[in-house]
Amino acid sequence: MPNENEIPNIDLPEGPVDGRHAFHAHVHAALAAAANQNWREIVLSDPAFDDWPLGERAIVDALQAWASAGRRLVLLAQRFDVFDREHAxxxxxxxxxxxxxxxxxxxxxxxxQVPSAIWTPSWFLNRIDIEHGRGVCGREPEGRRALRERLDECLRHAKPGFPATTLGL
Known part of the structure; x- marks a missing residue:
């Protein structure tokens, strides 16, 4: 019998991602698993993040449960202008x-080109067709490694973006 204080293990999806609803469900599952599986680093990547569910309460609650000292979240995009409008x-x-x-x-x-993806030390999601929400996700090391190489190539060329605060006079 499980301990009532124990956090249940969250099974992450593996295989094809087909459609926007499935993509959103996978984002929710990944961020819910982050604290449970003690991920030290998460990379969220998308050209614009305009169709991600990042403004939803469940997503922010999952990130809050994950966040602590020694953790790192990397957001990689071409532009961040949608955040203030859609992800308050x-x-x-x-x-x-x-x-x-x-x-x-x-x-x-x-x-x-910035990929639409989630990368973690033990799981990944790579959305290959953004318009139709199609891609692949899983735990396989080869897929994680290939995605990380693409992300690292973008990060090598990237500049700081989306400041936490804006200073003005």
Missing amino acids: RFVHWRRMWSHIIECRACEGPGLP
């Missing part, structure tokens, strides 16, 4: 946890 809860949470969050923008001619 996330923006508020990001201000409180800016010390563990790194936001990088990779946009410009000749720079690599």
